Amino acid sequence: xxxxxxxxxxxxxxxxxxxxxxxxxxxxxxxxxxxxxxxxxxxxxxxxxxxxxxxxxxxxxxxxxxxxxxxxxxxxxxxxxxxxxxxxxxxxxxxxxxxxxxxxxxxxxxxxxxxxxxxxxxxxxxxxxxxxxxx
Amino acid sequence: xxxxxxxxxxxxxxxxxxxxxxxxxxxxxxxxxxxxxxxxxxxxxxxxxxxxxxxxxxxxxxxxxxxxxxxxxxxxxxxxxxxxxxxxxxxxxxxxxxxxxxxxxxxxxxxxxxxxxxxxxxxxxxxxxxxxxxxxxxxxxxxxxxxxxxxxxxxxxxxxxxxxxxxxxxxxxxxxxxxxxxxxxxxxxxxxxxxxxxxxxxxxxxxxxxxxxxxxxxxxxxxxxxxxxxxxxxxxxxxxxxxxxxxxxxxxxxxxxxxxxxxxxxxxxxxxxxxxxxxxxxxxxxxxxxxxxxxxxxxxxxxxxxxxxxxxxxxxxxxxxxxxxxxxxxxxxxxxxxxxxxxxxxxxxxxxxxxxxxxxxxxxxxxxxxxxxxxxxxxxxxxxxxxxxxxxxxxxxxxxxxxxxxxxxxxxxxxxxxxxxxxxxxxxxxxxxxxxxxxxxxxxxxxxxxxxxxxxxxxxxxxxxxxxxxxxxxxxxxxxxxxxxxxxxxxxxxxxxxxxxxxxxxxxxxxxxxxxxxxxxxxxxxxxxxxxxxxxxxxxxxxxxxxxxxxxxxxxxxxxxxxxxxxxxxxxxxxxxxxxxxxxxxxxxxxxxxxxxxxxxxxxxxxxxxxxxxxxxxxxxxxxxxxxxxxxxxxxxxxxxxxxx
Numbered sequence: 104x105x106x107x108x109x110x111x112x113x114x115x116x117x118x119x120x121x122x123x124x125x126x127x128x129x130x131x132x133x134x135x136x137x138x139x140x141x142x143x144x145x146x147x148x149x150x151x152x153x154x155x156x157x158x159x160x161x162x163x164x165x166x167x168x169x170x171x172x173x174x175x176x177x178x179x180x181x182x183x184x185x186x187x188x189x190x191x192x193x194x195x196x197x198x199x200x201x202x203x204x205x206x207x208x209x210x211x212x213x214x215x216x217x218x219x220x221x222x223x224x225x226x227x228x229x230x231x232x233x234x235x236x237x238x
Numbered sequence: 239x240x241x242x243x244x245x246x247x248x249x250x251x252x253x254x255x256x257x258x259x260x261x262x263x264x265x266x267x268x269x270x271x272x273x274x275x276x277x278x279x280x281x282x283x284x285x286x287x288x289x290x291x292x293x294x295x296x297x298x299x300x301x302x303x304x305x306x307x308x309x310x311x312x313x314x315x316x317x318x319x320x321x322x323x324x325x326x327x328x329x330x331x332x333x334x335x336x337x338x339x340x341x342x343x344x345x346x347x348x349x350x351x352x353x354x355x356x357x358x359x360x361x362x363x364x365x366x367x368x369x370x371x372x373x374x375x376x377x378x379x380x381x382x383x384x385x386x387x388x389x390x391x392x393x394x395x396x397x398x399x400x401x402x403x404x405x406x407x408x409x410x411x412x413x414x415x416x417x418x419x420x421x422x423x424x425x426x427x428x429x430x431x432x433x434x435x436x437x438x439x440x441x442x443x444x445x446x447x448x449x450x451x452x453x454x455x456x457x458x459x460x461x462x463x464x465x466x467x468x469x470x471x472x473x474x475x476x477x478x479x480x481x482x483x484x485x486x487x488x489x490x491x492x493x494x495x496x497x498x499x500x501x502x503x504x505x506x507x508x509x510x511x512x513x514x515x516x517x518x519x520x521x522x523x524x525x526x527x528x529x530x531x532x533x534x535x536x537x538x539x540x541x542x543x544x545x546x547x548x549x550x551x552x553x554x555x556x557x558x559x560x561x562x563x564x565x566x567x568x569x570x571x572x573x574x575x576x577x578x579x580x581x582x583x584x585x586x587x588x589x590x591x592x593x594x595x596x597x598x599x600x601x602x603x604x605x606x607x608x609x610x611x612x613x614x615x616x617x618x619x620x621x622x623x624x625x626x627x628x629x630x631x632x633x634x635x636x637x638x639x640x641x642x643x644x645x646x647x648x649x650x651x652x653x654x655x656x657x658x659x660x661x662x663x664x665x666x667x668x669x670x671x672x673x674x675x676x677x678x679x680x681x682x683x684x685x686x687x688x689x690x691x692x693x694x695x696x697x698x699x700x701x702x703x704x705x706x707x708x709x710x711x712x713x714x715x716x717x718x719x720x721x722x723x724x725x726x727x728x729x730x731x732x733x734x735x736x737x738x739x740x741x742x743x744x745x746x747x748x749x750x751x752x753x754x755x756x757x758x759x760x761x762x763x764x765x766x767x768x769x770x771x772x773x774x775x776x777x778x779x780x781x782x783x784x785x786x787x788x789x790x791x792x793x794x795x796x797x798x799x800x801x802x803x804x805x806x807x808x809x810x811x812x813x814x815x816x817x818x819x820x821x822x823x824x825x826x827x828x829x830x831x832x833x834x835x836x837x838x839x840x841x842x843x844x845x846x847x848x849x850x851x852x853x854x855x856x857x858x859x860x861x862x863x864x865x866x867x868x869x870x871x872x873x874x875x876x877x878x879x880x881x882x883x
Contacts, residue, residue, distance in 0.1 A: 121439040121455045123527035126568065126655070129768070130775035146528060146883055149451060172439055173694070177454035177806070200659070202693060202801050220659030220692050221788055223779055 112235055115163040117145040117154055119178060124171035127198060131167070134224030140231060151185035158186070158193055164235055165215075167227075171199040179212050194234060198222060315374035317731075323370040330365050337362070355613040356573035358736055364728035372735050376626065380680075380721040384629035386622050386734065387722040388680040389645045394718035399676075400427045400683035401708050402649065404486055406436040406461035407695050408804045409813060410471035413461040416698070417472070423702045424709055427683075430480030433514075434685075435472060436460035437485060437494075443530060444490050444874070446867030447813035448821075457809030459695065460486070463494075464866040465820050469501045478507050483514035484559075488523040489531050491516050492544055493869035496856035499552070515556035515605055518544050522578070525758055525882045526564035526767070532877035534758045540873070542589045542846045547853035549590075549599050556605040558586060563651045566609025569770035572620040573737055575609055577744030578763070580627055581754040584745075587636060593849040601632055602642035608681075610652045610672040616737065617672070619730060621648055621679030622722075623738040627745075649683035650676040657692040661787035661797045665689035670707050677717050678724055684708060690799050697802040764882050817865065824863040832859035836872045 116132055118125060125146075135142050143161045148154050158166055166186075170178055175197055186193060197209060198218035206217045216230045318326070341349055352360040361368075378384060381391035390396065403425050406413045413435060421431050436442075438460040440452035446464050447456040456462050463469065463485065473483065487494045495516050502512055518541050524531040531537055541558065548557035560583055562575035570578065583604060590600050608624070611617055628646035632638040652672040657665045666689045676684050686704035688696035696704070711717050724730045748757050757763045777783035784790045832855070839855035842848065859869055 120451070120530065121443055123523075123529065125528060126771050126775075129771055130779075133772055133775065146881065147530075173458040173806070174439070174454050181454070200692065200694075203796070204801065224775065225779065 111139060111141045112165070112231060113141045113143060113161065113163040114165045114167055114231060115143045115145060115154070115158050115161060116167045116169070117148055117157075118169040119174065120147045120149045121174065122147070122170060122172055124199065125169065127171070128167075128169035131198065131224045131227050134228055135231070138228045140228065151181045154182055155185050155189050155191065159189070159191065163193065165194050165196060165231060167196045167198065169199045170197060170201070173200075175199065175201050176205060176208055176212075179209050179214050183212055183214070196227070196230070196234075198227065317369050317372060317374055317726075318366040320370075323367050326365050326367045330363075330367060333363070354572075354616040354733070354737075355611060356571040356616060356737060356740055358573075358616075358733070358740060364732055366728060368728050368732040369735075372731055376735070377725065377731065383633070383644060384626040385645055386626045387725050389625070389647065389682070393680055393721045394677070394712070395721070397428060398712055398718065399681055399708070400432065400482075400649075401425050401705055402427065402432045402434050402482070402683050402685055403701060403704065404434045404436050404651075404685050405696075405701065406438070406463075406486075407459075407802075408438075408457045408809045409462050409816075410468040412804075412809075414472050416701070419698055420701060420705065424705050427482040430482070431476055432482045433472060433476065434482070434484045435463065435486065437487060437490070438462045441490065441866055442486075442488065444867060444870030446817055446865050447810060448817050449867055453810075454806070456813050457804050457806050462809065462813040464817060466497050466501045466504075466860065466863065467816070467820055469498055473501065478502050478505065479511040479513070481513070483512070484516070484556075487517055488520040488527075488529055489873075490866050490870050491518050491520060492540060492853060493856055493860070493866050495544065495548075496853065496860040496869070497866065499857060500860040509552045510554065512552055513554045515559050516544060516548070517561070517607075518558040519561040519582070521582070521755065521758055522561045522564045524880075525764055526568040528881065528883070530874075530879055530881065532873065533880040534755045536877040538585070538589065538755050539843060539846055539849070540852070541586060542593050543843065543849045543852045545586065545590055545600055546593050546595055546849040548603065549595050550850070553603075555603065557600070557603050558583075558605070559649075560604060560606045562606065562608040565767070566611060566653060567655050568767045569655070569774045570609075570767060571770065572611065572613070572616050573740040574744055574766070574770075576620060576624050576627065576737075576741040577748060578754070579606065579608070579624070580631060580741070580745050581748040581757075583628075584631065584635070584749075585754045589846045593846050597632070597636040597638050598640045598643050601636065601638055602640060602645075605647055605649060607649050607651050607685075610650045610676055612653070612656050612668065612671065614671060614675050615730060615733060617675040618679040618724060619734040619737050621650075621676070621681060622730075622734045623741065624648070625680070626734075627738055627741060647683075648679075648681045649685070650679075650681045651685045652676075652687045654687055654691060657687060657689070658785060658787050659692040661793060662689050662693060662799045663797060664787055665692070666703060666707065669704065670711070673707050673711055674715075674717070677711055678722075680722055690802065693799065694802045695804075697800055700799070700802075758882065761882070820863065821865070828862040829859075829864055829868070832862040832864060833868060833872055835859065836869060837876060840873060840876045 114135060116128060118128060132142050132144055143157065143163055145157050154166065168178055168182065179195065179197060183195060194215040196216040197214050201217060201219045206219060209217050215234060218227055341347060354360065376384065377386045380388035380393060401424065403420055405416045405420060417433055425432055439455040439458045440447055441462060441464050442460060445452040447462055483498065485494045499509060520531055520537050521534055523529045524537065545557045548555045560579045562579045565575045565578050587597060587601065591597065625646050629644040632643045638644060652669045656668050669686050673684055673686055686707050688700035688704045690697055690700040748754055751757050751762060778785060778789055781789050787793065836855045836859055839851045843852055856869060
């Protein structure tokens with residue numbers, strides 16, 4: 104795959120226009136950069152095609168969405184179907200205020216990793232390394 | 239006032255060649271002032287009293303006599319006489335020797351170096367020597383200038399604090415049920431009910447539910463409120479002259495007020511009867527919540543517009559809710575939070591003056607939402623010190639004579655950032671400490687976060703428990719029996735004074751960088767907070783900052799609490815249905831005409847001096863049944879969109 108040829112892992116982190124929380128995400132962005140991951144930080148998106156477009160143009164290996172306002176299920180469903188429409192098989196991870204019950208739902212949709220409250224940036228980083236190793 | 243162990247307090251004004259800038263508006267403020275004049279004063283002080291900093295006797299300065307006018311400000315009221323202080327210092331030296339000897343020998347123990355959240359270094363104990371330099375008239379009596387000990391002669395003995403819980407979810411009718419439940423359980427203002435409503439994500443960001451962009455966001459994080467009809471469902475039957483009404487609005491602040499005023503007038507109320515508040519503090523939401531908005535300069539103009547309209551038409555309305563809360567949620571230290579609030583107020587007042595508003599007409603209607611973090615004593619001192627800074631600024635800088643201008647009324651919002659999703663019941667302990675600190679700091683009003691808020695919007699039971707925290711402190715703890723019970727504590731008085739100094743430094747820095755709005759435009763404020771966020775994260779990850787249940791005392795088995803949810807898709811469907819009906823019921827040509835009217839008023843409004851024309855246009859539009867989304871959209875068409883990062 105393309106991903107293996109690149110020197111560094113590239114991750115797109117984003118959140119939607121309506122998301123007012125980003126402290127958690129910013130911690131993860133800092134940690135990823137320190138760990139040698141290239142981060143494309145797209146601070147807000149209004150519709151899913153924007154994310155698809157950035158992911159494609161920036162040739163990222165993984166997309167991460169932060170959601171703490173309750174819209175995570177809607178966002179996961181929308182983004183995954185937009186990616187599929189475009190024939191893109193980029194894994195999606197999510198983090199934020201997400202309950203255990205919703206974690207199961209998101210996994211069913213095919214979200215690869217879900218980082219609820221209390222997850223640490225280290226956990227996210229090691230998840231990314233492990234996931235892309237297998238990918 | 240110049241403080242110190244001296245007989246008289248004196249204010250220095252440089253004259254002659256050195257008088258590059260007036261000095262001595264406030265002793266601390268001036269001391270750190272960058273003006274060349276103040277630098278001269280510091281040089282003189284250093285020459286005659288090396289290393290003593292602020293403790294400068296003015297007598298015996300040859301140069302001073304030539305260069306400065308010294309104005310006598312009256313007696314300094316010291317808290318201990320010099321002789322006693324010297325004895326205390328001896329005792330302290332003895333104690334320090336003893337404890338160093340004793341604890342240095344303990345294996346594996348190092349005497350810790352502590353500091354407050356704002357970075358102020360602490361000693362292990364405080365004594366009268368630490369407050370010897372403090373002038374008691376800077377502390378004063380409750381109800382007297384500078385209001386350090388509280389705004390009124392009696393505090394909670396006369397009037398308990400308000401429990402103002404911000405709430406809202408799904409649609410207006412669901413939110414109304416929550417208001418009724420919380421009111422039944424004891425949520426109240428000073429005279430009547432409290433309707434502090436948080437709009438859902440769609441309306442908060444200025445979209446009607448039928449807007450394509452609002453899809454998936456309706457009914458989340460608040461209530462779908464976009465029309466006069468929604469407001470009617472929330473407010474009907476309440477006596478609006480006694481009910482405190484407020485909508486947690488940022489970019490939609492002006493249109494929401496217009497819709498509310500039209501609703502109230504149709505119910506037979508005159509604008510001068512209405513009480514409540516507009517948040518009118520969009521800049522910090524833009525910065526801290528990444529909210530879509532216009533460039534900061536245009537935001538500032540709209541803030542001034544709202545102030546001008548309220549001062550002239552809705553005089554009992556709190557036109558501006560200065561917000562330390564969002565800064566606190568972005569890891570601002572207490573000193574930074576205080577400085578941001580005061581800097582924003584100073585800028586708004588200066589702009590208000592340009593817009594021909596008298597300071598004494600606008601300043602009494604500033605209110606606040608301060609953050610309440612976990613550094614218990616510093617948070618108490620924050621409220622005490624901020625009242626003092628406010629009083630001094632309004633009196634000395636803006637020449638306000640009205641007591642109401644000098645009295646800063648505080649509403650506290652307990653920190654959301656301190657709540658944990660792990661072991662959520664622990665959050666009740668956290669909010670209890672925060673409410674306690676707020677009460678010891680002399681707040682007028684509190685919103686207490688619910689223990690489940692790191693998981694979802696508050697459930698009814700969790701929100702009721704938040705009220706109970708307040709009621710137990712009020713009725714069972716005896717906390718309300720005495721005014722400012724920590725006043726006179728060596729530590730608290732020292733820290734209040736020290737924190738004030740720290741905050742003035744940041745106020746001065748913001749001012750020297752061109753003011754609050756300028757510091758937002760340049761990204762200086764954003765970077766300041768970003769650094770704090772980074773540090774906070776590192777401290778948590780490395781375990782230097784303990785959060786119980788998160789990085790210490792973790793528990794494998796989850797502590798289950800019920801999760802509050804709304805049926806988002808169904809709420810969205812109903813909200814779209816309702817707003818479509820509303821839009822069909824209007825005279826479309828009036829809608830068009832009045833929206834055009836807003837656009838013209840916004841285009842005409844080029845600088846703050848011209849404030850006063852936009853709100854009337856919004857009220858016309860609200861009368862023509864325009865919606866929140868439609869009105870907000872006009873502003874974006876004219877001013878465009880800007881983001882802090």
